[in-house]
Amino acid sequence: xxxxxxxxxxxxxxxxxxxxxxxxxxxxxxxxxxxxxxxxxxxxxxxxxxxxxxxxxxxxxxxxxxxxxxxxxxxxxxxxxxxxxxxxxxxxxxxxxxxxxxxxxxxxxxxxxxxxxxxxxxxxxxxxxxxxxxxxxxxxxxxxxxxxxxxxxxxxxxxxxxxxxxxxxxxxxxxxxxxxxxxxxxxxxxxxxxxxxxxxxxxxxxxxxxxxxxxxxxxxxxxxxxxxxxxxxxxxxxxxxxxxxxxxxxxxxxxxxxxxxxxxxxxxxxxxxxxxxxxx
Amino acid sequence: xxxxxxxxxxxxxxxxxxxxxxxxxxxxxxxxxxxxxxxxxxxxxxxxxxxxxxxxxxxxxxxxxxxxxxxxxxxxxxxxxxxxxxxxxxxxxxxxxxxxxxxxxxxxxxxxxxxxxxxxxxxxxxxxxxxxxxxxxxxxxxxxxxxxxxxxxxxxxxxxxxxxxxxxxxxxxxxxxxxxxxxxxxxxxxxxxxxxxxxxxxxxxxxxxxxxxxxxxxxxxxxxxxxxxxxxxxxxxxxxxxxxxxxxxxxxxxxxxxxxxxxxxxxxxxxxxxxxxxxxxxxxxxxxxxxxxxxxxxxxxxx
Ligand code: SF4
Ligand code: SF4
Numbered sequence: 001x002x003x004x005x006x007x008x009x010x011x012x013x014x015x016x017x018x019x020x021x022x023x024x025x026x027x028x029x030x031x032x033x034x035x036x037x038x039x040x041x042x043x044x045x046x047x048x049x050x051x052x053x054x055x056x057x058x059x060x061x062x063x064x065x066x067x068x069x070x071x072x073x074x075x076x077x078x079x080x081x082x083x084x085x086x087x088x089x090x091x092x093x094x095x096x097x098x099x100x101x102x103x104x105x106x107x108x109x110x111x112x113x114x115x116x117x118x119x120x121x122x123x124x125x126x127x128x129x130x131x132x133x134x135x136x137x138x139x140x141x142x143x144x145x146x147x148x149x150x151x152x153x154x155x156x157x158x159x160x161x162x163x164x165x166x167x168x169x170x171x172x173x174x175x176x177x178x179x180x181x182x183x184x185x186x187x188x189x190x191x192x193x194x195x196x197x198x199x200x201x202x203x204x205x206x207x208x209x210x211x212x213x214x215x216x217x218x219x220x221x222x223x224x225x226x227x228x229x230x231x232x233x234x235x236x237x238x239x240x241x242x243x244x245x246x247x248x249x250x251x252x253x254x255x256x257x258x259x260x261x262x263x264x265x266x267x268x269x270x271x272x273x274x275x276x277x278x279x280x
Numbered sequence: 281x282x283x284x285x286x287x288x289x290x291x292x293x294x295x296x297x298x299x300x301x302x303x304x305x306x307x308x309x310x311x312x313x314x315x316x317x318x319x320x321x322x323x324x325x326x327x328x329x330x331x332x333x334x335x336x337x338x339x340x341x342x343x344x345x346x347x348x349x350x351x352x353x354x355x356x357x358x359x360x361x362x363x364x365x366x367x368x369x370x371x372x373x374x375x376x377x378x379x380x381x382x383x384x385x386x387x388x389x390x391x392x393x394x395x396x397x398x399x400x401x402x403x404x405x406x407x408x409x410x411x412x413x414x415x416x417x418x419x420x421x422x423x424x425x426x427x428x429x430x431x432x433x434x435x436x437x438x439x440x441x442x443x444x445x446x447x448x449x450x451x452x453x454x455x456x457x458x459x460x461x462x463x464x465x466x467x468x469x470x471x472x473x474x475x476x477x478x479x480x481x482x483x484x485x486x487x488x489x490x491x492x493x494x495x496x497x498x499x500x501x502x503x504x505x506x507x508x509x510x511x512x513x514x515x516x517x518x519x520x521x522x523x524x525x526x527x528x529x530x531x532x533x534x535x536x537x538x539x540x541x542x543x544x545x546x547x548x549x550x551x552x553x554x555x556x557x558x559x560x561x562x563x564x565x566x567x568x569x570x571x572x573x574x575x576x577x578x579x580x581x582x583x
Contacts, residue, residue, distance in 0.1 A: 006370060006372075051290060051292075084429070084430065084431070086370075087372050087373070088372075088373050088374070088375075088428065088429070089370055089373055090361075090362055090369055090370055090373035090375035090376045090379070091358075091361040091362065091368055091369060091370060091373075092368060092369070092370045108358075108361065108368070109354070109355070109358075110353050110354065110355050110358040110359060110361050110362070111353050111354015111355045111358075112353055112354070112375065113294035113295060113354075114373065114375055114425070116294045117294055117295065117426070117429050117432065117576075117577075118428075118429050118431075119431070120430070120431030120580075122291040122580060125292075126292070126294070126354065138354075139354030139355055140354055140355065141354075193431070196430055196431050197430070214509070214579075214580060215507075215508040215509050215512070219512075229290060232290055233290075233292075246293060246521060246574060246577070246578050248520070248521035248578065251520075251521035251522070251523070251524060252524065253524050253528075255524075256524045256525060256570075259297075260297045263296045263297040263298070264297060264298070267296075267297075267298050267351070267352070271351045274351070274353075274354065274355070274356055275351070275356050275357070
């Protein structure tokens with residue numbers, strides 16, 4: 001492995017370098033059926049805790065009947081070339097691999113969650129105290145790693161492998177003959193939130209501006225989803241990372257007090273676990 | 281978007297009330313320390329009696345702060361990773377700058393307190409200057425930590441550190457006034473702080489309140505002329521989920537009512553009203569901390 005990159009110069013560390021890979025992904029939204037196979041396979045493969053995902057789908061229905069359309073958007077860590085998560089991580093726990101992966105070192109992460117605050121794509125999540133397999137890391141940040149364990153062994157990432165519509169194309173951008181380079185050059189591609197300047201390495205074909213806009217996503221959730229979202233937050237008991245979740249139908253004065261108490265309850269309930277059990 | 285239910289694509293707020301409390305405590309500490317140095321560093325003689333108490337109060341507040349921060353980490357025993365420059369820590373992260381400040385600031389304050397206690401003018405002055413700079417930096421960095429996240433729109437404003445410092449100044453004086461009054465009931469008449477001095481400090485607080493309102497006014501202006509997300513913010517702070525912490529607690533309870541109390545000439549030197557205004561200011565700033573920490577998670581959470 002080459003040197004780890006913590007820098008912030010906006011250039012892929014391996015771009016155009018002979019003998020180096022520059023892994024990237026193109027997602028052809030015209031072919032995505034919204035089947036969630038990527039979500040399910042990734043969750044199974046990596047023991048992603050309940051309530052979190054490394055790859056997930058956003059869906060939005062636009063238009064009036066009968067002229068309606070359902071837009072789907074698979075979302076994952078964009079393995080940015082200019083990643084704000086790395087810039088803001090205080091302990092070098094997350095770094096850019098010269099081949100393009102943005103990776104996480106569990107043994108160095110202190111669980112401060114600064115990287116999650118910094119990521120514009122909400123691509124990071126927190127690993128709770130209780131894991132299905134107790135040997136797995138706990139109380140640290142985690143993210144999609146482009147399946148580095150599979151890719152370095154010559155396999156495609158598991159979401160790409162399981163994609164039923166063949167919408168995801170993964171490969172080495174340094175190789176002009178690779179499928180991903182050809183698809184990238186032959187089609188008009190878009191990235192999410194380009195104004196954030198993160199230089200994402202996941203490119204979309206046929207990206208609908210309505211679903212790509214966080215403001216649109218914020219306003220166009222249905223009332224049912226909104227209610228379920230709040231119920232989820234109210235009942236989730238996963239751990240301290242839930243603290244501070246705002247149940248926005250309960251934001252009167254007493255609601256605010258309730259939420260503060262609920263948050264402190266989790267804080268104090270988690271503290272002994274974190275201090276005595278999760279020592280190292 | 282119902283697919284998000286199946287996919288569990290929910291995003292959580294990562295920092296919560298403990299971090300808001302931490303910001304509030306650091307702010308109150310910095311604010312009261314600034315008052316403490318007025319007499320010994322800046323030569324305003326009449327504030328000298330408060331210096332020792334204010335400085336000790338700042339130290340006491342700063343003893344609680346690292347506890348909250350460290351317990352809030354996922355791995356509390358790894359906090360030393362923050363201090364291992366340069367192999368472990370990452371210089372570009374604002375949290376590293378803050379760790380350096382938070383460590384050196386109490387030490388500076390303790391030396392200052394010692395020299396004030398010994399009535400050593402020269403060294404109290406030198407260490408006071410050093411510690412007051414560190415106090416400002418410690419609180420400046422809390423603003424910067426959440427300012428330097430370009431995607432979190434409500435926070436990504438260059439006014440953030442100034443707003444934080446103003447809030448710190450106001451809440452520090454407010455808390456100090458309350459605690460001085462409580463102290464007066466336990467100490468002999470010779471070391472009591474006169475109510476005239478408390479009223480003078482409330483006058484200092486008044487300047488902070490006016491400046492804070494001015495900054496908030498600019499924030500409002502930016503929201504009204506902003507893009508989509510800023511309009512959502514404007515709605516939410518006035519009528520939506522954040523009306524309590526931001527509008528009622530911070531602006532009305534924490535700034536406007538104390539402002540009115542402190543500019544009415546009949547009552548602005550009466551102990552009861554001054555203490556009431558101080559209490560309102562100190563608690564109102566907590567609303568600002570809640571809004572600044574949590575609002576950004578709310579907006580991006582659905583993306
Ligand atoms: S998408 Fe987020 S987590 Fe992934 S590299 Fe970019 S900033 Fe980091
Ligand atoms: S949670 Fe871990 S990876 Fe994220 S910023 Fe903190 S130390 Fe770095």
